[in-house]
Amino acid sequence: MNKKGSFYKFKMIINFLIWINSFLPKKINKFFLIIFRNTPTVIGVLIRYVLLKNICKKLGDNVVVYQHVVFDAPEMMEIGNEVSIHPFCYLAGAITIGNYVSIAHTTAFHSHNHTWGNKELPIKMNPVIVKRIVIQNDVWIACNCVILSGVEIGTRSVVGAGSIVTKSFEKNSIIVGNPAKILKAL
Numbered sequence: 001m002n003k004k005g006s007f008y009k010f011k012m013i014i015n016f017l018i019w020i021n022s023f024l025p026k027k028i029n030k031f032f033l034i035i036f037r038n039t040p041t042v043i044g045v046l047i048r049y050v051l052l053k054n055i056c057k058k059l060g061d062n063v064v065v066y067q068h069v070v071f072d073a074p075e076m077m078e079i080g081n082e083v084s085i086h087p088f089c090y091l092a093g094a095i096t097i098g099n100y101v102s103i104a105h106t107t108a109f110h111s112h113n114h115t116w117g118n119k120e121l122p123i124k125m126n127p128v129i130v131k132r133i134v135i136q137n138d139v140w141i142a143c144n145c146v147i148l149s150g151v152e153i154g155t156r157s158v159v160g161a162g163s164i165v166t167k168s169f170e171k172n173s174i175i176v177g178n179p180a181k182i183l184k185a186l
Protein backbone atom coordinates (compact mmCIF):
# COMPACT_ATOMS: atom_id res chain seq x y z
CA MET A 1 0.00 0.00 0.00
CA ASN A 2 1.27 3.46 -0.95
CA LYS A 3 2.40 5.47 2.07
CA LYS A 4 1.30 9.03 1.37
CA GLY A 5 0.27 11.95 3.52
CA SER A 6 1.62 14.37 6.11
CA PHE A 7 2.75 11.68 8.54
CA TYR A 8 5.25 10.20 6.07
CA LYS A 9 6.29 13.65 4.80
CA PHE A 10 7.19 14.77 8.32
CA LYS A 11 8.26 11.38 9.70
CA MET A 12 11.84 12.49 10.40
CA ILE A 13 10.65 15.45 12.47
CA ILE A 14 8.10 13.27 14.27
CA ASN A 15 10.81 10.71 15.07
CA PHE A 16 13.01 13.51 16.43
CA LEU A 17 10.17 14.68 18.73
CA ILE A 18 9.66 11.07 19.85
CA TRP A 19 13.38 10.81 20.65
CA ILE A 20 13.34 14.01 22.73
CA ASN A 21 10.17 12.92 24.50
CA SER A 22 11.67 9.49 25.29
CA PHE A 23 13.81 11.13 27.98
CA LEU A 24 10.66 11.73 30.03
CA PRO A 25 9.47 8.91 32.28
CA LYS A 26 6.37 6.97 31.16
CA LYS A 27 4.42 8.32 34.13
CA ILE A 28 4.93 11.91 32.98
CA ASN A 29 3.95 10.97 29.42
CA LYS A 30 0.77 9.38 30.74
CA PHE A 31 0.01 12.56 32.68
CA PHE A 32 0.57 14.66 29.52
CA LEU A 33 -1.72 12.31 27.56
CA ILE A 34 -4.53 13.34 29.93
CA ILE A 35 -3.59 17.03 29.75
CA PHE A 36 -3.52 16.98 25.91
CA ARG A 37 -6.60 14.72 25.52
CA ASN A 38 -8.74 17.57 24.26
CA THR A 39 -6.18 19.53 22.24
CA PRO A 40 -7.77 20.18 18.82
CA THR A 41 -6.39 20.09 15.26
CA VAL A 42 -3.37 18.34 13.87
CA ILE A 43 -1.32 19.71 16.79
CA GLY A 44 -3.33 17.58 19.22
CA VAL A 45 -3.03 14.54 16.94
CA LEU A 46 0.76 15.01 16.78
CA ILE A 47 1.19 15.46 20.55
CA ARG A 48 -0.90 12.39 21.34
CA TYR A 49 1.03 10.33 18.78
CA VAL A 50 4.39 11.30 20.25
CA LEU A 51 3.23 10.60 23.82
CA LEU A 52 1.63 7.25 22.95
CA LYS A 53 4.74 6.18 21.03
CA ASN A 54 6.64 6.36 24.31
CA ILE A 55 3.89 4.73 26.39
CA CYS A 56 2.37 1.87 24.36
CA LYS A 57 3.99 -1.56 24.00
CA LYS A 58 3.86 -0.91 20.26
CA LEU A 59 2.59 1.95 18.11
CA GLY A 60 2.84 1.90 14.32
CA ASP A 61 2.93 4.67 11.72
CA ASN A 62 0.17 7.21 11.21
CA VAL A 63 -1.97 6.43 14.22
CA VAL A 64 -4.50 9.24 14.50
CA VAL A 65 -6.16 9.75 17.86
CA TYR A 66 -8.84 12.42 17.79
CA GLN A 67 -10.02 14.52 20.74
CA HIS A 68 -11.60 13.18 23.95
CA VAL A 69 -10.28 9.63 23.61
CA VAL A 70 -9.61 8.05 27.02
CA PHE A 71 -6.79 5.51 27.40
CA ASP A 72 -6.80 3.45 30.58
CA ALA A 73 -3.49 1.52 30.91
CA PRO A 74 -2.12 2.44 27.44
CA GLU A 75 1.17 0.77 28.42
CA MET A 76 -0.59 -2.58 27.78
CA MET A 77 -1.64 -1.65 24.24
CA GLU A 78 -0.23 -2.69 20.87
CA ILE A 79 -1.43 -0.66 17.90
CA GLY A 80 -0.43 -1.17 14.26
CA ASN A 81 -0.06 1.19 11.28
CA GLU A 82 -2.75 3.44 9.78
CA VAL A 83 -5.17 3.30 12.67
CA SER A 84 -7.73 5.99 13.48
CA ILE A 85 -9.49 6.31 16.80
CA HIS A 86 -12.32 8.82 16.66
CA PRO A 87 -13.66 11.15 19.35
CA PHE A 88 -15.00 9.92 22.70
CA CYS A 89 -13.69 6.36 22.43
CA TYR A 90 -12.68 4.60 25.64
CA LEU A 91 -9.91 1.99 25.55
CA ALA A 92 -9.15 0.08 28.73
CA GLY A 93 -6.25 -2.31 29.26
CA ALA A 94 -4.84 -5.14 27.18
CA ILE A 95 -5.76 -4.38 23.58
CA THR A 96 -4.04 -5.33 20.32
CA ILE A 97 -5.11 -3.46 17.19
CA GLY A 98 -3.76 -4.42 13.76
CA ASN A 99 -3.10 -2.31 10.66
CA TYR A 100 -5.72 -0.27 8.76
CA VAL A 101 -8.25 -0.25 11.56
CA SER A 102 -10.84 2.52 11.96
CA ILE A 103 -12.69 2.92 15.23
CA ALA A 104 -15.64 5.31 15.02
CA HIS A 105 -16.71 7.64 17.79
CA THR A 106 -17.99 6.60 21.23
CA THR A 107 -16.81 3.02 20.99
CA ALA A 108 -15.51 1.33 24.16
CA PHE A 109 -13.05 -1.54 24.68
CA HIS A 110 -13.05 -3.29 28.07
CA SER A 111 -10.40 -5.98 28.44
CA HIS A 112 -11.14 -6.60 32.12
CA ASN A 113 -14.02 -7.97 34.17
CA HIS A 114 -14.71 -7.80 37.88
CA THR A 115 -15.29 -11.17 39.58
CA TRP A 116 -17.63 -11.96 42.47
CA GLY A 117 -16.40 -15.32 43.86
CA ASN A 118 -15.47 -14.03 47.32
CA LYS A 119 -18.81 -13.24 48.96
CA GLU A 120 -17.05 -11.64 51.95
CA LEU A 121 -15.92 -8.81 49.70
CA PRO A 122 -17.86 -6.29 47.64
CA ILE A 123 -17.67 -7.08 43.92
CA LYS A 124 -15.46 -4.06 43.31
CA MET A 125 -12.88 -5.49 45.79
CA ASN A 126 -12.85 -8.97 44.17
CA PRO A 127 -10.00 -9.72 41.74
CA VAL A 128 -10.18 -8.31 38.23
CA ILE A 129 -9.54 -10.68 35.32
CA VAL A 130 -7.90 -9.29 32.19
CA LYS A 131 -8.23 -10.99 28.79
CA ARG A 132 -6.63 -9.32 25.80
CA ILE A 133 -8.88 -7.94 23.03
CA VAL A 134 -7.47 -8.49 19.53
CA ILE A 135 -8.62 -6.57 16.48
CA GLN A 136 -6.92 -7.98 13.40
CA ASN A 137 -6.00 -6.00 10.25
CA ASP A 138 -8.48 -4.08 8.10
CA VAL A 139 -11.41 -3.80 10.47
CA TRP A 140 -13.99 -1.02 10.65
CA ILE A 141 -15.66 -0.69 14.03
CA ALA A 142 -18.59 1.69 13.64
CA CYS A 143 -19.87 4.14 16.23
CA ASN A 144 -21.17 3.34 19.70
CA CYS A 145 -19.89 -0.24 19.93
CA VAL A 146 -18.73 -2.07 23.04
CA ILE A 147 -15.98 -4.67 22.62
CA LEU A 148 -15.71 -6.97 25.62
CA SER A 149 -12.87 -8.83 27.29
CA GLY A 150 -11.12 -11.62 25.36
CA VAL A 151 -12.83 -10.88 22.04
CA GLU A 152 -10.94 -11.31 18.75
CA ILE A 153 -12.28 -9.85 15.51
CA GLY A 154 -10.88 -11.36 12.32
CA THR A 155 -9.29 -9.57 9.38
CA ARG A 156 -11.42 -7.48 7.01
CA SER A 157 -14.52 -7.29 9.15
CA VAL A 158 -17.13 -4.65 9.92
CA VAL A 159 -18.78 -4.17 13.29
CA GLY A 160 -22.09 -2.34 12.79
CA ALA A 161 -23.09 0.71 14.81
CA GLY A 162 -24.21 0.05 18.35
CA SER A 163 -22.99 -3.55 18.50
CA ILE A 164 -22.06 -5.22 21.78
CA VAL A 165 -19.39 -7.77 20.89
CA THR A 166 -19.30 -10.53 23.50
CA LYS A 167 -17.44 -13.27 21.58
CA SER A 168 -14.87 -13.67 18.81
CA PHE A 169 -15.60 -13.66 15.08
CA GLU A 170 -13.77 -15.08 12.08
CA LYS A 171 -12.39 -12.94 9.26
CA ASN A 172 -14.60 -11.38 6.55
CA SER A 173 -17.69 -10.91 8.70
CA ILE A 174 -20.15 -8.08 9.09
CA ILE A 175 -21.45 -8.33 12.63
CA VAL A 176 -24.24 -6.31 14.22
CA GLY A 177 -26.48 -6.19 17.25
CA ASN A 178 -26.61 -6.90 20.96
CA PRO A 179 -25.17 -9.44 21.42
CA ALA A 180 -23.37 -9.10 18.07
CA LYS A 181 -24.11 -11.80 15.50
CA ILE A 182 -23.01 -12.32 11.92
CA LEU A 183 -25.20 -10.34 9.51
CA LYS A 184 -23.35 -11.62 6.44
CA ALA A 185 -19.93 -12.47 5.08
CA LEU A 186 -17.96 -9.75 3.35
Ligand SMILES: CC(C)(COP(=O)(O)OP(=O)(O)OC[C@H]1O[C@@H](n2cnc3c(N)ncnc32)[C@H](O)[C@@H]1OP(=O)(O)O)[C@@H](O)C(=O)NCCC(=O)NCCS
Nearest residue numbers: 104105141142143144158159160161162163174176177183
Ligand atom coordinates in the same frame (compact mmCIF):
# COMPACT_ATOMS: atom_id res chain seq x y z
C1 LIG B 1 -23.64 -2.58 9.26
C2 LIG B 1 -23.76 -1.43 8.27
C3 LIG B 1 -22.39 -1.06 7.75
C4 LIG B 1 -24.72 -1.74 7.12
O1 LIG B 1 -24.43 -2.84 6.42
P1 LIG B 1 -25.40 -3.23 5.18
O2 LIG B 1 -24.79 -4.44 4.58
O3 LIG B 1 -25.58 -2.07 4.29
O4 LIG B 1 -26.74 -3.60 5.92
P2 LIG B 1 -28.24 -3.20 5.56
O5 LIG B 1 -28.44 -1.75 5.74
O6 LIG B 1 -28.56 -3.78 4.20
O7 LIG B 1 -29.08 -3.96 6.66
C5 LIG B 1 -29.25 -5.37 6.66
C6 LIG B 1 -30.00 -5.74 7.94
O8 LIG B 1 -29.15 -5.51 9.06
C7 LIG B 1 -29.76 -4.60 9.98
N1 LIG B 1 -28.72 -3.72 10.48
C8 LIG B 1 -27.89 -2.91 9.77
N2 LIG B 1 -27.03 -2.28 10.59
C9 LIG B 1 -27.34 -2.67 11.83
C10 LIG B 1 -26.79 -2.36 13.09
N3 LIG B 1 -25.77 -1.50 13.21
N4 LIG B 1 -27.31 -2.97 14.18
C11 LIG B 1 -28.36 -3.86 14.06
N5 LIG B 1 -28.89 -4.19 12.87
C12 LIG B 1 -28.38 -3.61 11.78
C13 LIG B 1 -30.78 -3.85 9.14
O9 LIG B 1 -31.82 -3.35 9.94
C14 LIG B 1 -31.25 -4.93 8.19
O10 LIG B 1 -32.14 -5.74 8.89
P3 LIG B 1 -33.39 -6.45 8.12
O11 LIG B 1 -32.79 -7.33 7.07
O12 LIG B 1 -34.09 -7.20 9.21
O13 LIG B 1 -34.18 -5.34 7.54
C15 LIG B 1 -24.47 -0.19 8.83
O14 LIG B 1 -25.80 -0.49 9.15
C16 LIG B 1 -23.80 0.41 10.05
O15 LIG B 1 -23.95 -0.03 11.19
N6 LIG B 1 -23.05 1.48 9.75
C17 LIG B 1 -22.28 2.18 10.74
C18 LIG B 1 -22.30 3.68 10.49
C19 LIG B 1 -21.37 4.37 11.43
O16 LIG B 1 -21.29 4.07 12.60
N7 LIG B 1 -20.64 5.31 10.91
C20 LIG B 1 -19.68 6.01 11.75
C21 LIG B 1 -18.78 6.80 10.92
S1 LIG B 1 -17.32 5.88 10.50
